[in-house]
Amino acid sequence: MKNEDLDGNVPDSAPVALLIIDMINDLEFPGAENLLEPTLTAAQHIATLKERSVEAGIPVIYVNDNFGRWRSDFGDLLNHCLANNVRGRPIANLLRPNPADYVVIKPKHSAFYATTLETLLLYMGVKRLILTGISADSCILFSANDAFVRDLELFIPADCVAAEQETYKQDALTYMQRVLKADITPSSALDLASLMA
Template sequence: MPAKNVDLHGNVPDISKVALLLIDVINDFEYPEGDLLFKNSMEIVDQIVDLRKRAKEAGVPVIYVNDNYGKWQSDFLKLVAHTTNEKVRGKPFVDKLLPDEDDYFVLKPKHSAFYSTVLDTLLAYLKVETLILAGVAGNSCILFTANDAYMRDFHLYIPSDCIASNYAEDNRNAIKIMKTILDVDTRPQREIEFVCRNNEPDVP
């Protein structure tokens, strides 16, 4: 008999044409100009929370992609523990976006979610064709990830109200580049309607 992919609990894993990537949302904001990025990120966090909630209700897998902050011994749970410490600037942001047990996570060493990570393998495993990106920073990690996703022929949604950068002008410029050069759909997150086609989540 051919092998059948199952998870550790014996269930068929998520298979979805669409995936939501939350980029660097497990973030302490404890770095130069982190206060600026934190302020702007807090202005969009509720939009990301709503997008994540609607995606999960539609059966869309959520993938947290996060910097390892140059610490190769780190793991995702250690990052969560660190960023939810009372003394960390980013705690109010992270507290609203804590992962669930069924979410995926990928640690990245550089700006792009694809560079030297397992993301390509994971997306192929899930049979993803469309990516929705949200998180920080719009003019760096979001932009670099969008560029790499575009070169891999993914269909891209990056809601303009779900990304933030240190400076509003830089964020607007990044959105313009992604929309005009990378063919990204940048409509606000509430204008993205999740539907099911052939028992698979999709976006029109």
């Protein structure tokens, strides 16, 4: 790193970051009818974890797919999910970002692929990631793989991820725990103070 900040804008500095992946989502795609209920349940746990994380000084980063809308931005996506009668509206309402939160737009499954996430984490000094969101067996899994090869320690609370089927979620969590050494402790049992130490 040549400088300690990003063009004069020093981001938060913390050993841990909370990633909220693809939760600002209209859920208007094939298969999403099966995803709504488990995602809403996960969203409730994520909202509580986010509140605890902010209190602990852990920065929150929304990493969201642009869903092929190359002329839109995150604000447009959020407004679409909040203003229209879409399946994902209650989730977007529950997890709408705060002004202090970071936003990274991703074009594909992984939070790292063709995004600014790695640079942001580097400047923040992040060594541990808490991954939350959808879907456990695709975007969470791809992001976890990419985090692992970057030597980031992984925490993936089992109650803060969802998939179209419970078996898909459990299979993904088992894989990430075994191969990626991810801690899948439920969010209520995560000791955020020790993660920050």
